[in-house]
Amino acid sequence: MSDDLPSVTVRLWRADAVVLFNWLMSTDLNTVPVDHPAQKQALADLASALECDTDVMASTEEELAAAREDVARDMGW
Known part of the structure; x- marks a missing residue:
């Protein structure tokens, strides 16, 4: 994504x-x-942003499993 484009x-x-x-x-x-x-394209851009701007790409399988449990526990539906 270009730095000169509006972003959130x-x-x-x-x-x-x-x-x-x-x-x-x-x-x-x-x-x-x-x-x-x-x-x-927006989903691909989100994946790219998460990959480039965060450390989530380095998450281990154990961290993923724990994250899945935490997120599923927070489900309200």
């Missing part, structure tokens, strides 16, 4: 970031249902 900052619970990054990296975005190609 999104704060995520680290466990959410770990779970989302793992899912994004293991999902074939060509199979994710989208209404517009921009949605697929």
Whole structure:
């Protein structure tokens, strides 16, 4: 993403970031249902931002398992 484009900052619970990054990296975005190609690109951009701007890529399998438990425990539905 270009630095001259408008941007926003999104704060995520680290466990959410770990779970989302793992899912994004293991999902074939060509199979994710989208209404517009921009949605697929936005998911790819999110994965890239999580990879470049955080330390979630270095998460171990144990950290991922713990993050999944924490996030699932926080589910309200």
